[in-house]
Amino acid sequence: MSTDLHREALFGFTLRLGDTSLVLGHRLSEWCGHAPELEEDIALTNVALDLVGHARMLLTYAGELEGKGRDEDRLAYRRDVFDYRNHLLAEQPNRDFGHTIVRQFLHDAWALELYERLCASTDATLAGIAAKAVKEVRYHVRHSGDWLVRLGDGTDASHAKVADALGRLWPYTGEMFERDEAEQALVAAGIVPDPAELKAAWAARVEAVLEEATLERPADGWMQKGGRRGEHSEHLGYLLAEMQFLPRAYPDATW
Amino acid sequence: MSTDLHREALFGFTLRLGDTSLVLGHRLSEWCGHAPELEEDIALTNVALDLVGHARMLLTYAGELEGKGRDEDRLAYRRDVFDYRNHLLAEQPNRDFGHTIVRQFLHDAWALELYERLCASTDATLAGIAAKAVKEVRYHVRHSGDWLVRLGDGTDASHAKVADALGRLWPYTGEMFERDEAEQALVAAGIVPDPAELKAAWAARVEAVLEEATLERPADGWMQKGGRRGEHSEHLGYLLAEMQFLPRAYPDATW
Amino acid sequence: GRLQQGFQDRVDAEEKIEPRDWMPDGYRRTLVRQISQHAHSEIVGMLPEGNWITRAPTLRRKVALLAKVQDEGGHGLYLYSAAETLGVSRDELIGQLLSGKAKYSSIFNYPTPTWADIGAIGWLVDGAAIMNQVPLCRCSYGPYARAMVRICREESFHQRQGYELMLALAQGTPEQKRMAQDALNRWWWPSLMMFGPSDEQSAHSSQNMAWKIKRFSNDELRQRFVDATVPQAEFLGLSIPDPDLRFNADTGHYEFGAIDWTEFNEILKGNGPCNRERIEARRKAWDDGAWVREAAVAHAAKRKQRALKKAG
């Protein structure tokens, strides 16, 4: 960690990644016991488990970077919506399995490219977290990508469903490649990857799978944003109210 | 209020009635903006508003009876599931409009018979609350009863839906006529009505409407219970997590 | 033509046009569009506020919010009725909303992520709506004007309630104040955009002025809103998110920064944060309710038949 400025920027970066992992893990965990088949109950729960695991490492590190004594649980359970920094994509509700798969694949493809590059981060802690995460994310992207192909190149009904989900969710992918000024400094310092290069790699990966899935890549039109600076949809508040109930209701308890 | 024992029993009675009103009002309020037609958006919201209004009076009075300085909001927002005393009927989720109407009618018919008798309670405060509530409940029972007739004696599809809801919800009506020992003392003191008489009046009212609705009255089989002593379904926790979020997240705030 | 002239004379004389009176087709079309758009806005507007009913922080606030959203449903009813006097059915109008053919106020395509948004909507959005609507109480079309009288009375109550809610937050804990400021930051510019494009860009305006459907220009109304609202923000101790905002002692008006219309135009195109969800929520309510409406119709028919049988 070279400077205090880097430290603050890295706190922001780590928090965003941690929050995105946590919120997306939460959404996946809502499937547990309700998936289309038993194998998927297990698989989606497994991905959820990994994502919450990543969130734990990332939020713990974010708390250290911040230096105000907040641990993973303090960060996860005691912030309201406007302090959450996850991508809007992650908080989108599950709707149907196809929608969940599209959301997951768009994220996984990004996460894989990101973590692969973060393994070489000049920040050793971040590189260490990435090295652990990348192995799991490789499985995630295969899982969501395979399903996307199955559903896209399955029946007419399944094709229509995932095509609709793709159109609906595409505008939420812009946020993945936003970087504020502080984060640009992290790029320059070799701590986080260059967003333009990341985007190109993500797009190539996504396009390859979309083609196999016989799905058209939507045009990059107007992109939804705000999650990275705490401006969220109406969905996140409900998610947090549920997630945070116990620590809020019993503030003095340890569990 | 003749004795301390009465006071405690009356606290329990008032709390149960207040919680039932609040939780049922909450369920109805979930329809706001999502009803089958605009008139119903307005009507259901109106009934919700009345029920929350009744809850306010009842919880305020319960807090006074308890004498520990808890006001309506303290009681509404700072108790977890096992301290809630509402009927299980009230916390059942909305499912569809027909289900909501059946739930509401079974409750309204009870509430009308109850409040009519409470108007003559030897407890002046309770009698005063009942006198206010009874006027509104008269409208509620007409509203839900009319809809039950429309749906029961409407199309085959609507008949099937409300018949199913009736079968599903009937086992939750037993709780309305449960009285513990403490409450029996209130009956003897003329503070609350006799449950057997209440049940007969309720049943007569319900049967008349069911007949008009061409619906069969389900048999009184095994009855679900527990709400009155704090043993709830899995639904109530979610409802409370949502309802109580703000006061829990900002414990020092006034609003 | 003569009819045209007679119509315009009555309008000029501030007489009310009533449903059975002759009126130009364009007048009728404009009114149907405007009234139904307004009705749709009330209905869609129930959603962002309805979003906080189950989470209102006190029972008093919950009851007030329920009553407010119920009022909005009522406004929708009056307005659909006013539109029906022009020969178009409510179902037809709702069909246009659900198909995306008809518009509603873009402001309701913003989300309400925090409780302070309920205050901000009451204070700013209802405040802006009132600026737009008070002149409509004198609209040349009688049924619309009369509906607006009722609506404006209720809206100004809502607006005061919203302001009072913001005041409680602004005077509350630092977190509450932050929540209030955050909401103001998000709602300020969208509220200014509620008055529509600036006068140079605005279509329809002059004809609507002549018909006395519109009485003031967009920019005039926007300025009135800013002049009324800035001191209220100051009283709350909140900052308007506009570095260019300043009071001009010569004109007696507040000058404000240039409005960035890009986002507004995207929302008009359907790209707002909630466009899709708002319409889907309305569609779902409509579709899920189909069996209920059908049952009501079937039951009414049965009753009628039974009554006829009895009578016969």
Add this chain to the structure above:
Amino acid sequence: GRLQQGFQDRVDAEEKIEPRDWMPDGYRRTLVRQISQHAHSEIVGMLPEGNWITRAPTLRRKVALLAKVQDEGGHGLYLYSAAETLGVSRDELIGQLLSGKAKYSSIFNYPTPTWADIGAIGWLVDGAAIMNQVPLCRCSYGPYARAMVRICREESFHQRQGYELMLALAQGTPEQKRMAQDALNRWWWPSLMMFGPSDEQSAHSSQNMAWKIKRFSNDELRQRFVDATVPQAEFLGLSIPDPDLRFNADTGHYEFGAIDWTEFNEILKGNGPCNRERIEARRKAWDDGAWVREAAVAHAAKRKQRALKKAG
């Protein structure tokens, strides 16, 4: 017959019966019923615990709960596979669950209204399950016995985890301790009922003993459970809700009060607090997932056809 005798000799010699071996029809039927009922219980059992995944109070607890529920899904898989070795397909078995023809453990028809229920399920329900299941690791049918070995290993991990969760509550704030006691009050008797009716009432038992599908009577296993669990409750500082409970120094066993089977029988009849919801949740998952399963089949067919084309 001779086959029958040869079969029984192998069972008596503690040899494992394997899928291709001859077995009596009753043995096969009993195993299919028992294994599939066990599989269904794992699947339905994901629901009451899954109910707290989104609300686990720490991220560590959330991860542990996710892993636990995932394990249960895995147990379901092993068990369906074991049942399939007896010549019945998983889809057929699931069809029986969804139609209500097949049973699952009644214990999962109780709700989990508080977080302490997650601890109580791990400690008591998994604890009781292990008492039932450990002897099944020596069941005469090989695939079932082997599945049980894996399952028991994981279950005993879950049981310790549940106990540890209860311990954290019991040693926590007074409110947490109250939550733990409340959960024990609600789960104690249902856990005792998990062992089934008392020996006098129990059908099937002697034949199942002879087949070495069952090795201990219901009452024996129930007594073991009580003996193991009462000291654990004491260590937690929680009270078993049974006024008749006492240690008999002569026998070395705890004596406990009479079980009230009325509620149990009502739950068996479908009148439990959650019977309807559990089956509906499974049915909804199955029905909502139909298009997904169809798409997977269609895609696999397409792939196969393309591969054939290429090869041809």
